[in-house]
Amino acid sequence: MQYGICNLSIIPVRIEQNDASEMVTQLLFGEHFKVLEAQKKWSKIRNAFDNYEGWIDNKQYEQITEETYSNLENTTISLAADLIDFATDENNQFSTVCIGSNLPFYNNQNLILNTTKFHYEGEIFTKKLSKESIIEIAYKFLNTPYLWGGKTPFGIDCSGFTQMVYKLCGYKLLRDASQQATQGEVLSFIEESEPGDLAFFDNNEGIITHVGIIMKDNYIIHAHGKVRIDMIDHSGIFNLDNQKHTHKLRVIKKII
Structure with missing residues (x-):
């Protein structure tokens, strides 16, 4: 089994393995998944959050280890709370982060996506809120x-x-x-x-x-x-x- 993580702001998940195929959902920055089938250009994935399956372009994600996937599954989730913000990597390059994106291994305005460290100053959600x-x-x-x-x-x-x-x-x-x-x-x-x-x-x-x-x-x-x-x-x-x-x-x- 292979594993991956979305390293871009928003990517389409399609019903079939081509760019013209219907988009059935999206992956947001920081979301991780299992790779069910890997082809030359496309991979069929299963999102860890909701087990939803579909095809994504191989150029639009990074592979992670089984250990990293397991650690992400067992780590308290931190979510971006602002409608739109950005995270800055060690080379001072920006990555757009929209509301609901995952912030892997978030700690004191820092996060780690695969092997890249980011700094994020936006608001976050880390716990359950009331029904109200x-x-x-x-x-x-x-x-x-x-x-x-x-x-x-x-x-x-x-x-x-x-x-x-x-x-x-x-x-x-x-x-x-x-x-x-x-x-x-x-x-x-x-x-x-x-x-x-x-x-x-x-x-x-x-x-x-x-x-x-x-x-x-x-x-x-x-x-x-x-x-x-x-x-x-x-x-x-x-x-x-x-x-x-x-x-x-x-x-x-x-x-x-």
């Missing part, structure tokens, strides 16, 4: 444009949004909406929900295709065109701009 913090963190992504497979303030999809918000608060969600819907406890009614709970929505075939974060007073924050706030009722999401329902409610889940 979920909405506060979600607001950081407000008006982020929708991007299929994205999970950054430059572009994000619905499940990338919920996953990143929960990650920043110290909790693990799976990557896709249909996967996230398998987590947590089912709530029977919207009235039972609290701010920070997740609402899932399905299509005409009954497949869960959308997720958002419930707020107080029957509002929901979700990624649809952009990260936006709309109303939610027993039918689904009511879009406040066009005054019509856009998503059909399937289930509400309490994760924490």
Whole structure:
């Protein structure tokens, strides 16, 4: 088994091994993974955080040892808390770091990515936050444009949004909406929900295709065109701009 780490700010993870293939998710600076299959130009990887698999360009990551991978798995995670910042290496070269990026072996504004030492002066998250913090963190992504497979303030999809918000608060969600819907406890009614709970929505075939974060007073924050706030009722999401329902409610889940 081979192992790797993302040494760039944001790289695409694709469904097939070519540049024109659909992007299904992204790797952020400092995220580590297993290499399941290595080809001349592409590698199929499994992200350590959520076990999500896909193909990445071999030029866009560094190999790490099994020992380093194991140490990363057993080290308290430190996450970048600012929307955008940078880390500086020993040659005074900048690497862009966006919110939710991993800061491997972080200690006193220093971190080590593979064999390179970086200095990072931005804010960080290192511990679990309260459930009340979920909405506060979600607001950081407000008006982020929708991007299929994205999970950054430059572009994000619905499940990338919920996953990143929960990650920043110290909790693990799976990557896709249909996967996230398998987590947590089912709530029977919207009235039972609290701010920070997740609402899932399905299509005409009954497949869960959308997720958002419930707020107080029957509002929901979700990624649809952009990260936006709309109303939610027993039918689904009511879009406040066009005054019509856009998503059909399937289930509400309490994760924490």
